[in-house]
Amino acid sequence: MSTLPESVLEIAAEIRAGQCTAAQVLERSLDRIDAADASIGAFEDTRADTARSMAATVDEQVAAGHDPGPLAGVPIAIKDCIAVKGEPMTCGSRILDGYVSPFDAAAIERLRQAGAVLLGRTRCDEFAMGSSTEHCASGTVSNPWSHDHVPGGSSGGSAAAVAAGFVPAALGTDTGGSIRQPAALCGITGFKPSQGRVPRWGQVSFAPSMDQIGPFARTSADCAAIMQVIAGEDARDTTSAAATMGSVDLDAPADLSHLRIGVPQEHLDEGNHPAVNDGIERACDAARSLGATIVPVRLETTDLGIACYYVLGPAEASSNLARFDGVRYGRRADDVASLDELYERSRTEGLGAEARRRIVLGTWVLSAGYYDAYYNRALKVRRLIHDEYAARFSEVDLLLGATTPAPAFKLGSMSDPMSMYLCDRYTVTANIAGICGCSIPFGTADVDGTSLPVGVQLLGPLLGDHVVLQCAHALQQTTDHHLQRPPAGLNQN
């Protein structure tokens, strides 16, 4: 068993070539989860039975001489806000207790067609609102690098599952950094596609003008392999982009001599943990050594990001979460006397503190008298942020900066919502502007004797997904930060 491949690309290649079986790869994942997930808590649940039957189908196809697809037999974990037919979906909320999805999300249909094995649902902050996965109704998730620390959020379960080696890849969602931030905190690669690149059909809406599904894996090459499967227009999501994603050439020599990469000086803030700024410097050196031209740039709207996001995000959330009312699906309050009481008690008992906070905030900024001062003004600021990125991308091909201001913090240590929101200051503007971004590990920080990963963020223009992934791949071909693993023994029985 020790010779089984670990990466998405190697697993699929060896299974397609008959060198190992999907069943062997799946059993290894299930064994690792059994051995260590009790101490991490990445999964809401795993479905060994359905996963075994998917793996068996893949193995039968190979035996019969058919190609199961580019992700043949690759076990993939799914964030619990993406619909998988026949499986429960809670979005980390009590209000969806008992809900079983009657359909597959578009991205899930595509994973199935590509031969992937879906093995379980991962924990997330309630309705993907959070930066630590502490706002999950069923429990918290530990960072595989240090069980006292958060994995980041909101896709913390997916990031932890990959970092702990349970699965080679997972899907998450990113509305303000919820893929890139946990990827950075867990020392793995996480890709947030351009808005519209992956159809949102079957992804539970939080803020649809910013929501995107994307992959987590060890490497950007593996993320690219998953993107090639899940990207593409879908008629059921009228906001999905018609343009086909450009291909990423994984065999191309690592050469960045054609790229100008801008480094936003606002990302090198003195308030960052020093290891974050060191990581950016290291990544610049690596890119320079591959021929890239590195230039300092300004990104002056960076400081407006959180203010803009905490108007637009809650406004959209207050509208989208109105559908959870206890009537048609999910949890309904007992012993109610009227329809009004049914709505109010179902929602009040079913929604957690963070979701309620954002719903009230969003309802207020949309209400008469405040709409212009807050919501409409935030939409104008959105254009400023968008236009500044567009101006930078007319001067440089990509931007290279921080993913987060600091490595992972301790579980329970950040009780004030505003401090938590500011963790996302370098990621939210990509969602506001619709551009794509990738967090890749670029070193570790020593925090009170604990080694914690640090990520850097590569940002690319709207629909420039392949350029970001190609550059990240080149950097990972010539550096080894993405090969670092959590301390040996920590995530074993």
Next chain:
Amino acid sequence: MAHLSPEEVHRVARLARLTLTSDEAQALHGDLEAILQHVDALAKAPVEGVEPMNSPLGHTNRVRADEPSGGLDQATVLGLAPATEEAFVAVERVLEEGGQ
């Protein structure tokens, strides 16, 4: 910029069909005050003459082809509901006895 009062927190929560205890409303008021103080940075942004941007993709009134396609069947949809009666999702009585 004017922020919301503790009483307004209650009122807005009710609009969103949420009921808060006074302790919860008090805590939420404190959180929202801190968030809105940060959000006030928007007031200083140079937005004179800037058009609001709803979506970075610039899609407007995009429609799919008007062709029938499969949806979920009635039994599946009713199966999701917490309470049903015949072919309906059941809720508490909305009209009084004898009401129109």
